[in-house]
Amino acid sequence: MTRNRPTSLDATIESPWHDVGSSRVPSAVYTDRAIYERELDRIFYGPHWSYVGLEIEIPEPGCFKRTAVGERSVIMIRNRKGEINVLENRCAHRAMRFCQERTGKVKTLVCPYHQWNYNHDGKLLGVPFRNGVKGNGGMPADFELEDHGLNRLKVAVRNGVVFACFDHDVESIEDYLGPDILAAFNRTFDGRKLVLHGYSRQRIPGNWKLMMENIKDPYHPGLLHTWFVTFGLWRADNESRLELDRHARHAAMISRRSEKVVSNVEEGVTSFRKNMELNEPLLLDIVHEPWWGRDTVCMTTMFPNVIFQQQVNSLSTRQILPLGPDKFDFVWTHFGFEDDNAEMTERRLRQANLFGPAGFVSADDGEVIEFSQEGFEQDKNFTTLCELDGTSVGPADHMVTETLIRGMYRYWREVMEL
Amino acid sequence: MTADPLIQLRIMQFYAAYASCVNDGRYGDWPDFFTETAWYRVVARENYDRDLPLSTLSLKGRPMMKDRIYGIESTIFHAPYYQRHLIGLPMILAASDGRFDVEVNYTVIRTKRDVAAEIYSVGRYIDRIVEVEGVLKFEQKFCVFDNDIIPNSLVYPI
Ligand code: FES
Ligand SMILES: [Fe+2]
Secondary structure, three states: OOOOOOHHHHOOOOOOOOOOOOOOOEOHHHHOHHHHHHHHHHHHOOOOOEEEEEHHHOOOOOEEEEEEEOOEEEEEEEOOOOOEEEEEOOOOOOOOOOOOOOEEEOOOEEOOOOOOEEOOOOOEEEOOOOOOEOOEOOOOOOOOHHHOOOOEOEEEEEOOEEEEEOOOOOOOHHHHHHHHHHHHHHHHOOOOOEEEEEEEEEEEOOOHHHHHHHHOOOOOHHHHOHHHHHOOOOOOOOOEEEEEOOOOOOEEEEEOOOOOOOOOOOOOOOOOOOOOOOOOHHHHOOOOOHHHOOOOEEEEEEOOOEEEEEEOOEEEEEEEEEOOOOOEEEEEEEEEEOOOOHHHHHHHHHHHHHOOOOOOOHHHHHHHHHHHHHHHHHOOOOEOOOOOOOOOOOOEOOOOOOHHHHHHHHHHHHHHOO | OOOOHHHHHHHHHHHHHHHHHHHHOOHHHHHHHEEEEEEEEEEEHHHHHOOOOOOOEEEEOHHHHHHHHHHHHHHOOOOOEEEEEEEOOOEEEEEEOOEEEEEEEEEEEEEEOOOOOEEEEEEEEEEEEEEEOOEEEEEEEEEEEOOOEEEOOOOOOO
């Protein structure tokens, strides 16, 4: 199936929006198959960079990792010169998705069906029986190996993080992020060597954008997540700021933990537990790292498929792999830095208990996304109300706002022409 | 290796009691299956096989386990579900001085309200059991699960 079909074929979608703004999102944006297909075409396979992995995942020539951009399976592989390629996992012969392992190390990429084999740059090296057998058969005389390589994506590597894009005319990754979001990115990824800690994977029965909304929503953490509230990791009275790129498609939520409850914001917040004390204080043994500056949390949503997490000492990338309008896989890659000592590594791993599918604070997020999706499915005429702090889009220095969600949908409407 | 049939039987009984505790949702009793400094870890097979240290859940010591129980009972919002553990026959890999290295296959079936039961976690326990004053306890319990794409969230201990 080719995704890059002319837009005229799908130009018949009627806009489900009732108004010109971006604060009232209709159910169909989360549930409609045709809209989702257009998202794949224009967003995931269009001029947008997708996160595919970390350089340290493929340390040596021939090392590869299989992942996906949108629903298209791709292979991130290092070549002999040490460069990183991202190749589509689809044989040029008869389409087979030949790579089935998640990771590995290979001399060449071989499709088992008819043994076509490709080098690390996706170049077709050879075809069995190309010249036939005993003068019979074989490929036509005009067959050229160079015309049948693997589909190669455009790749950007920035400070150890790898991005790919099907559209080779996409702008540079720096321009794509814009100066403010790039600064949030550089804060964690400043060129230090990373260390891979491992993966968590979860399949969330909800639309992929609900996860982006969740991390663009500073309204909920201080309410839904009792842990955050009680230990001051994220509360409405914390000093904070919200930043966006010029299109408002990416965002950063930056905040500063307050040690003590200084105001009365917890009153009336049912998730606040005054008498809650940890039996094991080590669970929140936070050690301030110099590179944080004054901020203790920075959550960056990079449209369309990744979230960069720094929550105190816990670091991860969270990749979104959409699987239809009502489902996505969420892949967490936790990491540390090469100069972490053993205690810091242990601390990062311990604080990982807060995150991921079983996390003290993140398990809730997957659950609320599932039930939001159920709500959209049951009422196709519904529209959301994202009007906390008005209907405008812009940066803020407080958390009582849904401006980042409005920003994403303003951009979404432009790209989707809906 | 062949263990004393009596201890084999006691270990089987110990697993049956553990399954009953987590199936019944008696989470307050759950930390009592562990020694004070035990390590309880739920880890994807992918990480375990590649020696990647990240766990889905890693609780070191009973105090941390109690914090987890407080978390699931009072702080983590989630849809309620039952879990049913089917635990295989324990294979005792090593036994010395009242310590037993045991490997056991397990399946956990989850049943949420209003939907059919589903396979939730499949894997093996890689455990160390010790005898403390005549009572068996886990000193280490690693739940290494094969189905590493977790169906949304994992709240209760397995
Ligand atoms: S489909 Fe790959 S070699 Fe034929
Ligand atoms: Fe959240």
